[in-house]
Amino acid sequence: xxxxxxxxxxxxxxxxxxxxxxxxxxxxxxxxxxxxxxxxxxxxxxxxxxxxxxxxxxxxxxxxxxxxxxxxxxxxxxxxxxxxxxxxxxxxxxxxxxxxxxxxxxxxxxxxxxxxxxxxxxxxxxxxxxxxxxxxxxxxxxxxxxxxxxxxxxxxxxxxxxxxxxxxxxxxxxxxxxxxxxxxxxxxxxxxxxxxxxxxxxxxxxxxxxxxxxxx
Amino acid sequence: xxxxxxxxxxxxxxxxxxxxxxxxxxxxxxxxxxxxxxxxxxxxxxxxxxxxxxxxxxxxxxxxxxxxxxxxxxxxxxxxxxxxxxxxxxxxxxxxxxxxxxxxxxxxxxxxxx
Numbered sequence: 055x056x057x058x059x060x061x062x063x064x065x066x067x068x069x070x071x072x073x074x075x076x077x078x079x080x081x082x083x084x085x086x087x088x089x090x091x092x093x094x095x096x097x098x099x100x101x102x103x104x105x106x107x108x109x110x111x112x113x114x115x116x117x118x119x120x121x122x123x124x125x126x127x128x129x130x131x132x133x134x135x136x137x138x139x140x141x142x143x144x145x146x147x148x149x150x151x152x153x154x155x156x157x158x159x160x161x162x163x164x165x166x167x168x169x170x171x172x173x174x175x176x177x178x179x180x181x182x183x184x185x186x187x188x189x190x191x192x193x194x195x196x197x198x199x200x201x202x203x204x205x206x207x208x209x210x211x212x213x214x215x216x217x218x219x220x221x222x223x224x225x226x227x228x229x230x231x232x233x234x235x236x237x238x239x240x241x242x243x244x245x246x247x248x249x250x251x252x253x254x255x256x257x258x259x260x261x262x263x264x265x266x267x268x269x270x
Numbered sequence: 271x272x273x274x275x276x277x278x279x280x281x282x283x284x285x286x287x288x289x290x291x292x293x294x295x296x297x298x299x300x301x302x303x304x305x306x307x308x309x310x311x312x313x314x315x316x317x318x319x320x321x322x323x324x325x326x327x328x329x330x331x332x333x334x335x336x337x338x339x340x341x342x343x344x345x346x347x348x349x350x351x352x353x354x355x356x357x358x359x360x361x362x363x364x365x366x367x368x369x370x371x372x373x374x375x376x377x378x379x380x381x382x383x384x
Contacts, residue, residue: 055297058287058380063280064301065375147272178272181308181375206355207308210369240357242365 068182071150075185078157081209083269088184090208091192092201093174096218098126099251100192101169105133107261112268113165117156119148119173120149126171136163147178150185164179166268176205187267188213195219196226199233206240214245216260221250273309274377277317281327283377296330300378304337306355307375311336333381339372 063069079086089097098118115136118127118264127139130144138156140148153170170186187258191212195203196219202209209215217238223230230248236242245263284291284299303309311334318332330335343359344366350359358365 055384056382058382060283060287060377060379062283062377063375064276064283064377067279067282145272145275149275177308181272203355206357207306207373210306210357229379240355252296 065181068150071154072183075154075157076152077162078154079185079187082161084166084168085264085269086170086186087264087265088170088172088179088186088189089159089192089245090172090176090179090212091174091194092169092176092197094230095130095192095194095197096173096251097171097192099176099214100218100249101130101171102133103249103251103254103257104169104261104264105130106134107257108132108167108265111261111265112167113163114167114169115160115163115165117153117160117168121145121173136165138211142173146173146174146175147182148184149182155237164269167264171181176201176208179207180207180211188217190214192216192218193233193237195222195230195233197228198226199228199230199236202233202240209240209244212241212244213214213229214247214263217246217248218246219238219250219252220255221253271347272323274317276309277314277321279375280318280332281321284327284380287380291326293384294329296327297383298331298333299380300333300335302374303334304339304372304374306339306341306369306372308356309375335378337372337374340370341368342368343367348376363374363378 091097116130118139124139127137132139138159140152140156170184189212193206220265247256247260303311315332319363322328340349340351342349345364346362357367
């Protein structure tokens with residue numbers, strides 16, 4: 055019986071393109087975040103608030119990933135920032151090649167911060183490097199406080215955690231303390247922000263952190 | 271369902287070694303799947319069979335070897351295999367740990383019929 059030794063990463067093609075993306079982002083001195091969460095936790099709202107709060111401080115561009123529709127891109131384009139929509143046609147995550155093509159459409163614009171809003175899914179996007187500086191995982195209080203334990207790979211791979219919809223805590227079965235404890239047990243180095251895009255609590259601190267990460 | 275795109279990448283890597291495989295020539299493909307790679311072995315097998323059923327790779331089996339998650343404590347220096355994804359050292363309780371194994375997703379080898 056003959057055997058061919060292969061020893062190669064299944065996702066090596068994605069990883070190679072992600073590395074090219076990373077170099078392209080570095081060349082432009084961008085701070086790039088890959089926003090990951092379950093559907094409806096507030097990724098797009100957070101981007102909207104961030105753009106509104108920081109419009110006099112730095113320039114933002116957005117790559118929107120969705121399975122269908124350009125509804126999110128339409129929301130963000132109203133703020134006058136460069137935005138490009140990726141429609142994955144059913145695929146559950148963004149891949150580096152899609153991000154490369156999308157970035158090509160906006161790279162000529164003037165911006166320092168790039169948001170890549172991934173498809174709403176706490177499983178699949180964890181395995182795909184897009185070339186970002188870091189992953190930001192968002193979890194909303196309406197999802198309960200056990201999500202970090204259920205989706206450990208995502209919380210382990212993220213650098214920052216945003217607990218969103220904190221204005222709803224009195225009405226939902228979610229303890230902020232337990233949620234933080236669970237998240238930090240998976241990843242003690244997570245930088246945690248507590249936000250509400252309705253009351254705007256915590257948004258200023260989050261925006262200040264982004265500003266501190268900008269490479270000028 | 272990102273197992274589908276993983277299965278497509280596996281086929282692509284196979285074709286780099288065997289550009290035109292003869293029907294019934296590939297016996298199996300050994301795949302290393304770490305328990306923290308976010309890949310379900312059954313789902314990967316299902317997707318691989320689905321996309322190869324009308325090709326010369328039909329009948330080739332995915333032989334999936336699951337590897338455990340192993341963590342290394344940065345405080346006491348010991349290594350442990352963990353079942354649940356609770357990243358705390360079972361000896362000293364420290365949570366500053368490094369994952370040393372269990373995130374891999376590799377095509378290891380291709381076995382051919384003689």
